[in-house]
């Protein structure tokens with residue numbers, strides 16, 4: 001992993017993505033609060049004429065089961081509101097797992113097939129959950145998992161209740177998520193984390209053993225994973241890392257670089 005700590009991590013991540021924009025055909029998108037400003041920067045760069053989406057295909061990581069596509073808190077509606085409505089992505093190239101389906105298994109298979117048909121994901125943008133999940137890969141999520149139906153953990157229901165008027169009972173209890181293997185197959189990964197609430201899961205993901213108990217830890221095995229952090233999200237990691245070192249080693253002996261962006 002290449003850990004980068006940046007004072008304005010959204011702008012750093014946007015610049016980093018724009019630099020390699022031409023190499024990205026299929027872009028994987030996360031929802032949640034974390035990437036919202038990053039998407040703001042991408043929209044800005046789109047309006048500046050630096051990037052376009054007309055020749056891109058996007059795939060979202062996950063979707064709540066039981067929410068209609070036009071439900072304001074569905075991930076389809078959320079990513080449309082945060083990014084897609086502003087850019088020239090062709091509707092047929094916009095993919096989100098279905099929230100409503102009468103054949104979940106077939107829908108999951110079809111999603112994997114669509115990713116394969118697009119030539120695989122060139123870049124997944126990822127956030128991290130409070131318990132270390134990526135997408136909705138709740139513990140336990142094995143490294144070989146693929147797109148599937150999952151039960152959301154109590155922690156996830158609690159943290160996502162804020163999107164449902166803080167009413168726990170209104171948070172969907174299940175979701176369709178791409179799997180850990182689906183994520184690891186991407187050519188490049190960008191894990192973005194901000195705020196001190198993410199400091200603990202980030203430190204575990206980077207420095208702990210790879211384990212099904214914390215899906216983000218599997219990212220350690222990827223050859224091209226950038227972990228972009230603001231100072232708050234990096235705080236626990238920096239506490240555990242030897243002072244002044246630019247290389248840190250995980251419990252599994254995997255070496256990660258750590259740099260500070262201006």
Ligand code: GLP
Nearest residue numbers: 030032033034127128129135136
């Ligand atoms: C959600 C999503 C994840 C996201 C994470 C963190 O449950 N399924 O893709 O990365 O939780 O969300 P946030 O960025 O709002 O903290």
